[in-house]
Amino acid sequence: MTQLVNSADSHVVEPLDLWQQRLPKHLRDRAPRIEEVGGKWTFVVEGLPPRNMGGAGDAKSKNKQATGFRPGGSDPDLRAQDLDEDGVWGEVLYPTIALFGFMIPDAELRWATARAYNDWLAETFTAASKRFAGAAMIPVQEIDAAVEEIERVARLGMRSVMLPMQAPDAQPYNTDRYDPVWAAAQAHGMPVSFHVGTGANPVHERGPGGAVINYVEVGLGAQRTLAYLAASGVLERFPELHVVMVECGAGWLSWLMERMDEAFEEHAGWVKPKLAEPPSFYVRRQGHVTFGNDGAGVVNRELTGIEPLLWASDYPHPEGTWPHTQETLTRIFAGVDERERRLITIDNTARLYGLEPPAAG
């Protein structure tokens, strides 16, 4: 039997009516939803432009469920079958529609959306199997409410929290306003993750090359956010906090570490705060990135260290490796020793999220 691996970034696909069912009654007609618009499945989230769904294809397709994704997106049993066939055991679960919920302008609707999602995720997936580690959605426009929701989802058994990649309201993550959030996550041993494309409109270039440029741009957001957390001293001040940049690839991490350290040393006269160690030290100790298809992260492992690297399938999204995970792993780990491959595909994620796959037998 092949040794099963963990995916540090997979997605649920929320039922079409999740928020229409679960929001307080007076908010239901403003619920985030997926709607068929002109034959295409479309995200409809209050305050945001309607968004054609990535990879959903034709709404009439017979091979996919109504949303255009595999039914395992919302059914834990069907999901487990897909994973078993693909050689994946544990998964850290991120949303699909709710990725856009961080930007709902109205605070009441935003918080109700987050809580309803977290409840559904806990009931449907994290309660169904220890294979599923949920990342709860935590908006951070209101810090007290964020801390309260972290406490609540910890009680629900969630093992991680997800903040928006782009911090809200021109209050970047290097300011101390987020300290209560870091403290709460650290206290519960919950990794804090940042998924690409959250907290800002991921479509900002509509001209030639836009689809490619935007996919690059959200990856730049991951590099930026990790730099903010490392250079500002957040990771130094919260030494047990782990931060995870999600769906950004890993090939840039060695560059970021060297770039930060070069500035830290060569521009020392301007550097504040004076960290006890260069920024890369904190990234190596507490930072992580998820990657799926790309070989560059693996090639750079001697520079980055192994611990930051988390392999991920992105199931059931179209960029993901399902149902070809084994071929992908063979390709990107060619020439890599078994111990390192095991850390990147199993143990690093197991340690962060409590996802221990059964031993190969």
Next chain:
Amino acid sequence: MTQLVNSADSHVVEPLDLWQQRLPKHLRDRAPRIEEVGGKWTFVVEGLPPRNMGGAGDAKSKNKQATGFRPGGSDPDLRAQDLDEDGVWGEVLYPTIALFGFMIPDAELRWATARAYNDWLAETFTAASKRFAGAAMIPVQEIDAAVEEIERVARLGMRSVMLPMQAPDAQPYNTDRYDPVWAAAQAHGMPVSFHVGTGANPVHERGPGGAVINYVEVGLGAQRTLAYLAASGVLERFPELHVVMVECGAGWLSWLMERMDEAFEEHAGWVKPKLAEPPSFYVRRQGHVTFGNDGAGVVNRELTGIEPLLWASDYPHPEGTWPHTQETLTRIFAGVDERERRLITIDNTARLYGLEPPAAG
């Protein structure tokens, strides 16, 4: 004798009074300059906030010239001595003060500043020795004037042109308004380079970690600009055009190639234009990045190919390798075969800029 290498990114340091001497008389009191402000050397450029100079240190320092940099910054003979001692032969020359000239709001002053810089660079360095390949400063707010200046500097013997990394006036480089510029550079066989920190204020984060974050951010700008040029079809439409991202490090390039290709394939339904090849093909063929101290670019060479990689000293700036170039090369090329090392440190730059060092004897 050690084989001398080429530096694809070095800097001149403009004389304090360059523009006060060379601008048309009615513009001289608005000249860009370096001034002592409160004991610190400061860039003063019309329309921009005054900027404390990188690495200049104390204006009273006895070991540096008035600007705080080595005198080789403005004297070609003293420069040649410094290079000889450090084992560097040819250099592609970028400015120091004029890096900020792209953002001068007034068109007349901006163009006069660019032309005066280009004249001074051609007379002082590129006429003095074939070791020095000048990158002429070409603002692109006005396309006709840009093309005219490219033609003019080609007649002056300049071997390259420099455009701002951040395109002006919300007119990004994926629009066809720049086609005459690409065509002119291609016609003269001039690589078009983009130096980090140009075209936008490089200081955009002043909070905790700002010095490190800003140094990262300008590097993200290089990734973005290369994505715009590749994904939009500029490199496909101008197949003899070479573009060079300068002082951004090289470790991110493998990631960018994989990231662009993933979007190109997985989001094919949204991709316009449909390039004949995936974006990485054009980067491998026509894109280049300069790096100095960082090992990540070399580690990734099997993914990026060798041709995009250009080693650079950044002399005489404080981030540079002078006077420790040989130790740096030994470190970053450990385990790399001699043929590849020679391409990255000599031949790739020689081919692009006509910089052929004498053979080791």
